[in-house]
Amino acid sequence: MMRFIFFCLLAYLVYRLISFWQRLGRPASSGSPQTPPVRSGNMVKDEVCQTYFPQENALREIIDGEERFFCSPECRRKCLEERNKSR
Numbered sequence: 881m882m883r884f885i886f887f888c889l890l891a892y893l894v895y896r897l898i899s900f901w902q903r904l905g906r907p908a909s910s911g912s913p914q915t916p917p918v919r920s921g922n923m924v925k926d927e928v929c930q931t932y933f934p935q936e937n938a939l940r941e942i943i944d945g946e947e948r949f950f951c952s953p954e955c956r957r958k959c960l961e962e963r964n965k966s967r
């Protein structure tokens with residue numbers, strides 16, 4: 881009989897320990913969904929025609945180490961021309 885009670889106590893302690901660990905692990909696991917997922921619908925601005933459009937539709941160009949986005953090759957050409965003019 882004593883063995884049975886001891887076994888029950890042990891099982892209870894193990895159960896408590898497991899639930900404690902699960903509670904302990906929860907804040908760590910809930911921390912990762914808080915980081916914002918990378919949105920594919922990220923909006924960027926075309927500095928030439930001052931319009932916003934999705935980044936996946938943008939033409940990307942590195943100008944003077946700065947990342948620029950353009951809605952069309954026309955806008956990219958205009959921006960590059962203005963860069964050359966200012967020099």
Ligand SMILES: [Zn+2]
Binds near residue numbers: 931
């Ligand atoms: Zn444009």
